[in-house]
Each structure stands twice: as C-alpha cells, then as structure tokens.
Amino acid sequence: MNPQDEIPEIKAxxxxxxxxxxxxxNSDKELYRLVVKEVTGIEIPFIQxxxxxxxxxxxxxxMRQ
Numbered sequence: 001m002n003p004q005d006e007i008p009e010i011k012a013x014x015x016x017x018x019x020x021x022x023x024x025x026n027s028d029k030e031l032y033r034l035v036v037k038e039v040t041g042i043e044i045p046f047i048q049x050x051x052x053x054x055x056x057x058x059x060x061x062x063m064r065q
Contacts, residue, residue, distance in 0.1 A: 013038050029053050 017024050017034045024031040029050075037043050044052065 010035070010039070 013035055014031070017031060017038060021030070021034060024034050030046075033044055033046070
C-alpha cells in the first residue's frame with residue numbers, strides 16, 4: 001500500500017472509532033487501541049495495552065530523531 005493512500009484510510013477509521021466510542025473520545029490510548037484493532041484485526045486486551053504503553057511511543061519516536 002502506498003503511504004499516501006494509507007492516510008485517508010486511517011483518517012476514516014479514526015473518525016468512525018471516535019463517532020462510535022465514548023471511551024476513545026476520552027482517551028488517546030483507547031483510541032489508538034481501537035484503531036489498531038480495526039485496521040489490523042489484532043485485539044490487545046486493555047491490561048496488556050497499558051503495559052505496552054508504559055513505554056511512551058512518543059518518547060521512543062523522539063529519541064530516534
């Protein structure tokens with residue numbers, strides 16, 4: 001998939017998740033978890049998700065730059 005094509009697809013998924021989940025509207029972690037589930041089909045239990053997110057994605061991304 002071309003990265004340029006992926007952006008509108010992700011945007012549509014995010015909009016759908018936000019419109020259907022109050023929890024996603026109140027939590028970036030929950031939004032990301034539900035978007036991952038919708039896009040990949042991978043269900044990450046919330047307990048494991050909190051453990052995964054204990055290492056901040058944004059912090060890791062910043063260190064890479």
